[in-house]
Amino acid sequence: xxxxxxxxxxxxxxxxxxxxxxxxxxxxxxxxxxxxxxxxxxxxxxxxxxxxxxxxxxxxxxxxxxxxxxxxxxxxxxxxxxxxxxxxxxxxxxxxxxxxxxxxxxxxxxxxxxxxxxxxxxxxxxxxxxxxxxxxxxxxxxxxxxxxxxxxxxxxxxxxxxxxxxxxxxxxxxxxxxxxxxxxxxxxxxxxxxxxxxxxxxxxxxxxxxxxxxxxxxxxxxxxxxxxxxxxxxxxxxxxxxxxxxxxxxxxxxxxxxxxxxxxxxxxxxxxxxxxxxxxxxxxxxxxxxxxxxxxxxxxxxxxxxxxxxxxxxxxxxxxxxxxxxxxxxxxxxxxxxxxxxxxxxxxxxxxxxxxxxxxxxxxxxxxxxxxxxxxxxxxxxxxx
Amino acid sequence: xxxxxxxxxxxxxxxxxxxxxxxxxxxxxxxxxxxxxxxxxxxxxxxxxxxxxxxxxxxxxxxxxxxxxxxxxxxxxxxxxxxxxxxxxxxxxxxxxxxxxxxxxxxxxxxxxxxxxxxxxxxxxxxxxxxxxxxxxxxxxxxxxxxxxxxxxxxxxxxxxxx
Amino acid sequence: xxxxxxxxxxxxxxxxxxxxxxxxxxxxxxxxxxxxxxxxxxxxxxxxxxxxxxxxxxxxxxxxxxxxxxxxxxxxxxxxxxxxxxxxxxxxxxxxxxxxxxxxxxxxxxxxxxxxxxxxxxxxxxxxxxxxxxxxxxxxxxxxxxxxxxxxxxxx
Numbered sequence: 197x198x199x200x201x202x203x204x205x206x207x208x209x210x211x212x213x214x215x216x217x218x219x220x221x222x223x224x225x226x227x228x229x230x231x232x233x234x235x236x237x238x239x240x241x242x243x244x245x246x247x248x249x250x251x252x253x254x255x256x257x258x259x260x261x262x263x264x265x266x267x268x269x270x271x272x273x274x275x276x277x278x279x280x281x282x283x284x285x286x287x288x289x290x291x292x293x294x295x296x297x298x299x300x301x302x303x304x305x306x307x308x309x310x311x312x313x314x315x316x317x318x319x320x321x322x323x324x325x326x327x328x329x330x331x332x333x334x335x336x337x338x339x340x341x342x343x344x345x346x347x348x349x350x351x352x353x354x355x356x357x358x359x360x361x362x363x364x365x366x367x368x369x370x371x372x373x374x375x376x377x378x379x380x381x382x383x384x385x386x387x388x389x390x391x392x393x394x395x396x397x398x399x400x401x402x403x404x405x406x407x408x409x410x411x412x413x414x415x416x417x418x419x420x421x422x423x424x425x426x427x428x429x430x431x432x433x434x435x436x437x438x439x440x441x442x443x444x445x446x447x448x449x450x451x452x453x454x455x456x457x458x459x460x461x462x463x464x465x466x467x468x469x470x471x472x473x474x475x476x477x478x479x480x481x482x483x484x485x486x487x488x489x490x491x492x493x494x495x496x497x498x499x500x501x502x503x504x505x506x507x508x509x510x511x512x513x514x515x516x517x518x519x520x521x522x523x524x525x526x527x528x529x530x531x532x533x534x535x536x537x538x539x540x541x542x543x544x545x546x547x548x549x550x551x552x553x554x555x556x557x558x559x560x561x562x563x564x565x566x567x568x569x570x571x572x573x574x575x576x577x578x579x580x581x
Numbered sequence: 582x583x584x585x586x587x588x589x590x591x592x593x594x595x596x597x598x599x600x601x602x603x604x605x606x607x608x609x610x611x612x613x614x615x616x617x618x619x620x621x622x623x624x625x626x627x628x629x630x631x632x633x634x635x636x637x638x639x640x641x642x643x644x645x646x647x648x649x650x651x652x653x654x655x656x657x658x659x660x661x662x663x664x665x666x667x668x669x670x671x672x673x674x675x676x677x678x679x680x681x682x683x684x685x686x687x688x689x690x691x692x693x694x695x696x697x698x699x700x701x702x703x704x705x706x707x708x709x710x711x712x713x714x715x716x717x718x719x720x721x722x723x724x725x726x727x728x729x730x731x732x733x734x735x736x737x738x739x740x741x742x743x744x
Numbered sequence: 745x746x747x748x749x750x751x752x753x754x755x756x757x758x759x760x761x762x763x764x765x766x767x768x769x770x771x772x773x774x775x776x777x778x779x780x781x782x783x784x785x786x787x788x789x790x791x792x793x794x795x796x797x798x799x800x801x802x803x804x805x806x807x808x809x810x811x812x813x814x815x816x817x818x819x820x821x822x823x824x825x826x827x828x829x830x831x832x833x834x835x836x837x838x839x840x841x842x843x844x845x846x847x848x849x850x851x852x853x854x855x856x857x858x859x860x861x862x863x864x865x866x867x868x869x870x871x872x873x874x875x876x877x878x879x880x881x882x883x884x885x886x887x888x889x890x891x892x893x894x895x896x897x898x899x900x
Contacts, residue, residue, distance in 0.1 A: 214763075215763070216594045216596070216763055217594060217765075217766060218763065218765055218766075219762070219763045219764055219765030219768065220763070221765070221798075222765050222797055222798060225798050225800075229803075232803075238803065239803045252758065254760070254762075255599060255601055255758065255760035255762070264800070265796075265798075265799075265800020265801065266798065266800055267800075268800060268803065269800070270800055270801055310763065312761075312763070313596075313760055313761055313762055313763055314758060314759075314760050315675075315677075315758050315759050315760070317674050317675075317677075318675065318677035318756070318757070318758045318759070319677075319758055321676075321677045321678070321756065322677075322756055326605065326607045326752055326754055327607060327609060327613055327640075327731070327752050328640045328701065328702070328731060329702050330678065330754070331678070331731065331732065332689050332702040332703060332704060333702070334670045334672070334674065334683070334689065335674060337670075337672060338668065338670055338689065341668035341670070342666035342667060342668050342689070342690065342691050342702075343666055344666075344668075345666045345667050345668055345715055346665055346666035346691070346715055348715075349714075349715035349716065391671075391672075392671045392672075393670075393671060393672040394668045394669065394670040394671060394672060395668050395669050395671070395710040396668075397668075439646040439647070440642070440646065441640055441642075441699065441701070442691070442702060443639075443665070443691050443693070443699050443700035443701045443702065444638075444646070444699045446665040446666070446691055446693060446699065446700040447665070594763060594764055594765065594766055594769050595763075595764040595768070595769045595772055595773075595868060596761040596762060596763055596764065597761065597762045597764060597772075597869075598759070598760070598761050599759075599760045599761075599762060600757060600758075600759050600760070601757070601758050601759075601760060602755060602756075602757045603755065603756050603757075604753070604754075604755045605752075605753065605754045605755070605756070606751045606752070606753050607751060607752045607753075607754070608749060608750075608751055609749070609750040609751065609752060613750070614749065614750050617750065677756050677757055677758060678754055678755060678756060678757075680757050729750065730752070
């Protein structure tokens with residue numbers, strides 16, 4: 197619908213546990229500068245800026261305001277989003293809508309989070325309903341542990357299979373110069389020996405907390421063709437939300453209604469009936485190892501209950517039929533305000549053929565997903581045509 | 582303003598500590614008031630039924646999100662149910678609502694009470710992960726002194742041995 | 745129908761540690777030595793307190809830091825309880841700083857000349873300046889200089 201829109205350039209910071217060398221504004225500038233350089237553009241060439249961030253983590257309202265000159269906002273139109281974990285994909289989609297609708301031609305989408313400035317666990321508690329949920333919550337780890345137990349019951353996946361997902365992610369991350377956790381020699385045994393956070397989730401089953409930012413230049417067709425030899429065209433987008441309480445969809449990881457709905461929508465929009473065969477690469481928002489396997493099922497990469505089988509058979513590894521998260525995924529890098537946009541940026545790099553040592557050969561179609569809030573999903577299809 | 586002494590970290594950059602303390606008073610709304618009134622005064626748990634799809638919702642809410650129909654029929658649900666998901670938390674963390682470390686390990690779970698179609702978070706009495714499992718039957722343990730809060734249920738007790 | 749409604753009271757406490765960044769670190773360390781430091785963009789000349797490491801208008805890094813005298817003029821002020829805070833245009837800078845202001849004999853006026861009053865014990869905090877003091881003894885009242893400064897800011 198609307199004009200054809202493509203991602204033509206990306207920029208990322210070196211994501212890390214504590215970027216003490218930069219404050220939030222400088223962190224953002226690092227990513228934005230790289231994206232502009234990648235596009236060969238100046239800030240004057242950008243019509244508008246779309247920003248995504250999860251506010252409580254930095255401890256001040258309107259972090260986009262406090263960093264405005266760091267992302268080129270002086271006298272420029274901008275829109276800020278705050279949709280939790282999905283914010284990176286939400287922001288991308290909003291940028292896409294504005295350009296597709298003809299309001300702007302060339303825009304910047306920026307996702308950022310300085311996780312270490314705040315206290316993630318405490319801030320995430322505010323996500324829970326104050327009356328019904330907050331008292332029990334144990335941060336994201338507790339939620340994922342409960343969800344994982346349901347998924348294990350439904351599918352029979354084992355801790356060993358989960359550990360294989362962790363190994364795949366942190367080894368893939370070694371090909372990604374921006375990734376936070378790079379573990380070339382990680383083994384299944386090490387994962388299984390790591391500290392239990394909340395059963396069954398162990399430390400190495402869970403994503404880290406990172407400081408980082410990502411920026412992308414998004415343009416309408418004629419500008420995009422001038423800016424990049426092979427733009428990553430945004431072919432379909434979808435968002436789906438859940439009901440309001442965490443127990444309303446009791447099997448919410450094992451059968452993630454929003455993920456099924458959103459992915460079905462984008463597949464239908466581009467005519468995909470067998471995603472495992474017809475997608476060349478996927479960058480999905482997997483907060484924990486068990487989540488990745490459940491997402492294989494929800495996204496239609498395999499039958500119900502076969503998520504573990506897929507990792508055992510290597511289908512989703514770098515030389516498998518459908519590589520998932522060549523970048524190392526959320527399991528390797530997680531600055532929450534940026535994380536979902538990093539999925540899009542990495543998927544775009546794959547389509548543009550600019551993914552360096554993590555490039556999957558011959559990528560024409562890529563899937564990027566965002567996860568957040570109470571099991572919401574964003575899904576995007578990027579393609580080379 | 583509460584900026585205090587900044588610490589030099591790694592001889593490179595300063596970090597400025599700041600503590601944000603926010604006080605809230607959340608209005609419960611009519612449905613929650615009715616639920617907690619029943620819990621406090623009678624030790625009973627209520628849900629609401631959607632007139633269109635017949636789902637019984639606990640926690641109760643004024644509208645069924647799937648049918649967008651007003652929920653007016655209150656139905657009692659059991660104080661017994663099954664675990665939909667469960668965990669024992671080992672990682673110590675500071676509870677932002679008390680400022681103290683929450684004592685670990687503690688069990689918590691997604692419980693679906695008999696008669697309800699949705700599940701709810703609550704604590705488990707059991708703290709040994711080998712003694713809890715998905716599908717396990719559990720029963721609410723009510724406090725003697727109740728004030729009209731979800732913690733009028735102290736926790737859920739498992740009714741059967743682990744598989 | 746009861747007139748009283750139920751509420752749940754909660755307090756959420758989140759501890760933060762803002763990363764100052766290297767330029768602001770220099771600024772805070774300067775305060776320990778009773779110095780106020782500005783950055784200077786080599787292209788547009790914009791002088792910012794606290795200092796910046798990157799100019800968002802020229803889109804280039806800033807490397808020059810300069811010490812200021814510390815004096816300035818009061819651009820505006822507002823009282824909250826028995827304290828007053830104001831916007832201070834420091835001599836030699838283009839941006840303004842917010843801080844407490846105290847009138848030392850007489851009233852505060854737009855354009856009042858001000859100077860920093862330093863705490864005896866300093867710890868790399870903006871509060872190493874206890875407040876800015878506006879005193880008739882400090883110098884000239886509002887001149888055309890401050891007015892043209894205000895116009896310059898609006899136009900840019």
